[in-house]
Amino acid sequence: MSQFLTMLVSVAGALAVSAVLFVGANRAVDNIGVRWPVFTGSIGGLVGLAAGAVVQHNGWLPRGPALGGPLKEGWIVLLAGGIVGAAVAAAGGWLATPALDRRSRWADSLRPWVFVGPALLFVGGGLVLPGLRTAFLSLKNGSRGREPGFTLDHYKDIFTDDTFFTVEGWSSIFTGRLFIVGLAAAGIAAAAALASSARIVGGSARVAAAGGIFRVLKIASIVLVALVAAAFIESVAREPNRSAIMDVLTVVVSSRVTLGITAAVAVLALTAWVVARARGRELEMDWGSPTASSLVVVACILLVFGALSTLRGVVWNNIWWVVTVAGLSTVLGLLLAVLAERSRGERIGKTLIFMPMAISMVGAAVIWDFMYEVQPMGNQTGLFNAVLQGIGFTPRGFFINASMIPWNNFWIMFIMVWIQTGFAMVVLSAAIRAVPEELTEAAQVDGASEAQVFWRVVIPQIRPTIIVVVTTLIVIVTKVFDLVKATTNGANRTNVLANEMFDQLRDRNFTSSSAFAVVLFALVLPVMVYNIRRLQRELA
Amino acid sequence: MTPVQTATMPTGLRLRRLAAEIPTWVMWLIVLLWTMPTFGLFVSSFRKVPDIETSGWWTAWNDLDNLTLQNYRDVFRESAAQPSMWEFALNSIAIVVPATIIPIAVAAFAAYGFAWMEFRGRNWLFIGLVSMIALPNQMAFVPLLQLFNNGARFTVPGLDWTLVLLPDLGIGNTAAAVWLTHTAFGLPLAVLLLHNFIGQLPGDIFEAARIDGASHFTIFWRLVMPLARPALAAFAVFQFLWTWNDYLIASVFLNENEPMTVALVNLVGERGQNFQLRFASAFVIMILPLIVFFSLQRHFVRGLLAGSVKG
Numbered sequence: 001m002s003q004f005l006t007m008l009v010s011v012a013g014a015l016a017v018s019a020v021l022f023v024g025a026n027r028a029v030d031n032i033g034v035r036w037p038v039f040t041g042s043i044g045g046l047v048g049l050a051a052g053a054v055v056q057h058n059g060w061l062p063r064g065p066a067l068g069g070p071l072k073e074g075w076i077v078l079l080a081g082g083i084v085g086a087a088v089a090a091a092g093g094w095l096a097t098p099a100l101d102r103r104s105r106w107a108d109s110l111r112p113w114v115f116v117g118p119a120l121l122f123v124g125g126g127l128v129l130p131g132l133r134t135a136f137l138s139l140k141n142g143s144r145g146r147e148p149g150f151t152l153d154h155y156k157d158i159f160t161d162d163t164f165f166t167v168e169g170w171s172s173i174f175t176g177r178l179f180i181v182g183l184a185a186a187g188i189a190a191a192a193a194l195a196s197s198a199r200i201v202g203g204s205a206r207v208a209a210a211g212g213i214f215r216v217l218k219i220a221s222i223v224l225v226a227l228v229a230a231a232f233i234e235s236v237a238r239e240p241n242r243s244a245i246m247d248v249l250t251v252v253v254s255s256r257v258t259l260g261i262t263a264a265v266a267v268l269a270l271t272a273w274v275v276a277r278a279r280g281r282e283l284e285m286d287w288g289s290p291t292a293s294s295l296v297v298v299a300c301i302l303l304v305f306g307a308l309s310t311l312r313g314v315v316w317n318n319i320w321w322v323v324t325v326a327g328l329s330t331v332l333g334l335l336l337a338v339l340a341e342r343s344r345g346e347r348i349g350k351t352l353i354f355m356p357m358a359i360s361m362v363g364a365a366v367i368w369d370f371m372y373e374v375q376p377m378g379n380q381t382g383l384f385n386a387v388l389q390g391i392g393f394t395p396r397g398f399f400i401n402a403s404m405i406p407w408n409n410f411w412i413m414f415i416m417v418w419i420q421t422g423f424a425m426v427v428l429s430a431a432i433r434a435v436p437e438e439l440t441e442a443a444q445v446d447g448a449s450e451a452q453v454f455w456r457v458v459i460p461q462i463r464p465t466i467i468v469v470v471t472t473l474i475v476i477v478t479k480v481f482d483l484v485k486a487t488t489n490g491a492n493r494t495n496v497l498a499n500e501m502f503d504q505l506r507d508r509n510f511t512s513s514s515a516f517a518v519v520l521f522a523l524v525l526p527v528m529v530y531n532i533r534r535l536q537r538e539l540a
Numbered sequence: 541m542t543p544v545q546t547a548t549m550p551t552g553l554r555l556r557r558l559a560a561e562i563p564t565w566v567m568w569l570i571v572l573l574w575t576m577p578t579f580g581l582f583v584s585s586f587r588k589v590p591d592i593e594t595s596g597w598w599t600a601w602n603d604l605d606n607l608t609l610q611n612y613r614d615v616f617r618e619s620a621a622q623p624s625m626w627e628f629a630l631n632s633i634a635i636v637v638p639a640t641i642i643p644i645a646v647a648a649f650a651a652y653g654f655a656w657m658e659f660r661g662r663n664w665l666f667i668g669l670v671s672m673i674a675l676p677n678q679m680a681f682v683p684l685l686q687l688f689n690n691g692a693r694f695t696v697p698g699l700d701w702t703l704v705l706l707p708d709l710g711i712g713n714t715a716a717a718v719w720l721t722h723t724a725f726g727l728p729l730a731v732l733l734l735h736n737f738i739g740q741l742p743g744d745i746f747e748a749a750r751i752d753g754a755s756h757f758t759i760f761w762r763l764v765m766p767l768a769r770p771a772l773a774a775f776a777v778f779q780f781l782w783t784w785n786d787y788l789i790a791s792v793f794l795n796e797n798e799p800m801t802v803a804l805v806n807l808v809g810e811r812g813q814n815f816q817l818r819f820a821s822a823f824v825i826m827i828l829p830l831i832v833f834f835s836l837q838r839h840f841v842r843g844l845l846a847g848s849v850k851g
Contacts (some may be wrong), residue, residue, distance in 0.1 A: 010716065011638045026757045054703075089796065110757055112662070115653030118646045119727055120665065126724020127672050130683035137682060336570060342563035349571045351837065356574070358833035359826055360785030362801045366822040367577045367807060370584065381596050383580060418574065423844065430845050434635075479676045482787045486805050498788075501678050505792065510682045517678040528674040535667045 040093025048085015052078040145196035154515035165313040179306035326473040333424025354422035361482030370397035431465035586821035611820035630801035639722035647730035655739035672728040688712040737771035776841030
């Protein structure tokens, strides 16, 4: 209770002092025009107070009998400094008063600083300067940064220690099932991109044949991407005794045969396109084809996801987090925004999906820890494992057990997806609403299907918003901390940069903690630069 | 739609009607998946310990008599191992109220200054300030911790001469340290939100007020503040949720008088024991944010959109 009262008193005090300072500063600026000495006097008073404080705290005061006794009372020095400063400055102002119009120009140029000054002071003192000092500390010797000399050791530690960063075993990326699957999907998608982007205009038999091939390819690619998704889910769930269908699927999808077929298909599609193109330009290309471009995007995400799941180390893990959560939340958010528009009970549904935004990460960790709960024997009490058991699978410790590595990470990431999807949905859904109706109506009048309107009119219109959502998510996810802390605390290779930074800070390894912070900063730097350029364009 | 009408409809139309229902079904399926976890925890927080450990929460409706408020009573009861949650709740409030009010006050002035005053370097300063939204808070922790605990000293290079820039203010390990940190971290977003809103207010009113002799301060206080109330509310909801749910800053800057989030993580750390306390505590923490969220959702959404959709 006592700290509660302290809080009330100090907040009231701080607000009162701030109000007095702000109103006082405004008054002082008002007085430039009318009473110049009052203005200079108040500035001088402030300077004097500051000087008094500096003198006091650095102990520059002549001690002993010079001032009639030791001056221990700091506030006397402060007060003296303030009074002397105010008096001197006021006298100076009174003696040399500038012309009225110059004074009013002073007022005009000073006033803005009264308004923006406090914010600049807070951000400068609380973010910019500390940020610079963190960068400085990360280069210092010793754990507290007190020793002289500079070193790059803290960075070297991060990038040479296998737990933090390693490219060892990078070649296994290419043999990893997910990567091969992703590659297959990418090849197929590229072929499909060619196929579905071609529109047959002419009527020659050869062109028609090419068109037929394209159509087959398009269907084949959709089927293959579905297979890929199945293999992907199977991989992530890490099913110990997988079903026969899954076995066949994974063999089909991940074998080199698939890779070969994919390559062949891609070559075939390319030739067909070239042939048709050479024969009298009877094909029209349209590169913005929705099926194709979305397939390519999905394939690329799979590829990156597969590659990152193979790489080890905290830094890679952090990047993996960013790619997965930002990608999945945005895609899910967009899907929900579109679905909600066509659904009954839109408002309630959206509110419920949005709700996790209000729940703390710590609370979310508790909630999902319980969902993933595994009991070694007896009834499963976690919903997921109960469902798994119910349909005949083995229950598993989703992020507890070492046997889940590296997919234990994914199940923690999913908690973040659960939280952030609502954000993506709300923002994207507002953007979709803001698309001018004339545009969609015009497209419909021209005979575009609903899918075409969405992919060719709505998506290009909301592209800036999609980018904003993705960049916002990148910034949020890069510094993920609470979730990992409250679920695994980084055990079983689930560690992330912010958690490691925190642990180093707890151990009072200030310099290496700073180095981790700088690496974190480096990861979001591209987004920061992008944001700055966007703001520049907006304000220009 | 009555069955008779449906029966007389052509098959194609009926299929299309059915297809039109698909989005609703898919969305509500996702909604179910999205709400299930929270709901499951909510139900479990009313169950007895042996029940939680031996059967799933979805079986709870079989015997509703077994539900109990005991877990919540335990959460608020003081014991040797764990202080009452009330204490942590008070700590949370003591952190959240100032950490919400201070940034709003500071940011409102700055937003007005950036939007409606001319001065040199305005755009650059604004861009610099707002770009700090993306700066990871971690970049400021070590220096701020040192500042709060020891003050700031500067040793002149080459000379063995140390200047005290800021004395040890004695706010290390106090709520004040957390307020100041939250203020600094929340300000960039606050300035952006309020600037976007205040900048769009009709300039003619201010022009008219200026001609009538009103000073910037009067315009700000009498015109801008009342008009900007929706934006202020939006950011207040934002900052409230952010500070209430914060675990990182509190655990970096506080070793005592911690807020509820820290208490919850400490409970989670002791796996096995206090199993039932975890669920009830998690819910106690969530209550206030959920109330704020559901009652002020409009403002929250507006804040989100003002901060991210623009441009």
